[in-house]
Amino acid sequence: MDSAALIKFRTVIAGAKVLASFVGTASVASADQNFTDQNLMRASVAQAVGCWEGYLEEVLKEFVSKTRVQAHRRAWPLIVQFESMVQKATSELNTPSWDKARELIVNVTGMDPYPSWIWAPRFATQNDTQSFLKGIMDVRHSFAHGFSTPANVPGLANPGILDAAYVADVVSCLEFFSTKTDSLLEHELTHRHNCMTGWA
DSSP states (O other), X not given: XXXXXXXXXXHHTHHHHHHHHTTTOOBTTBSOHXXXXXHHHHHHHHHHHHHHHXXXXXXXXXXXXXXXXXXXXXXXXXXXXXXXXXXXXXXXXXXXXXXXXXXXXXXXXSOOOGGGOOOTTXXXXXXXXXXXXXXXXXXXXXXXXXXXXXXXXXXXXXXXXXXXXXXXXXXXXXXXXXXHHHHHHHHHHHHTXXXXXTTO
């Protein structure tokens, strides 16, 4: 079963794919096709990162609301207070990097996703996956602030130049993170919090 947050993620991540699908299409705003394509691909990466951020913010609130069901009535005031703290913490997530996302998940749920955050078969270790995710965040940051794409982004065929294969990998990687995290959190609900129906 998927969380409502993951269902929403799968709907909105399509926006990143739509942007990427226009690569190669001429624009009346610029005669420079490469300029148009680079902007479309950078926007696609930024949209995908926004979807990952939105997923994290929503799924953690959803997780806490599911655990509340199992709480004893006398604990409700504490749970309401905790829900308020989670609301604040998720709203302050501005860059869903590896470290920030992991820290937020650990702080809210007590579960560390680190052992499972390996985007296989592309990577064999957490370090390689983390490095790729960092590159995604660097591309998003450069686009958001009007800078050129960094030359040291892992996965690019040519340094500093986005390509369609890289953008497709970005979307796939963030789909992996969301799907894997959703599965881990459901396992926590069913095995540690006695929410036998999981996300249902």
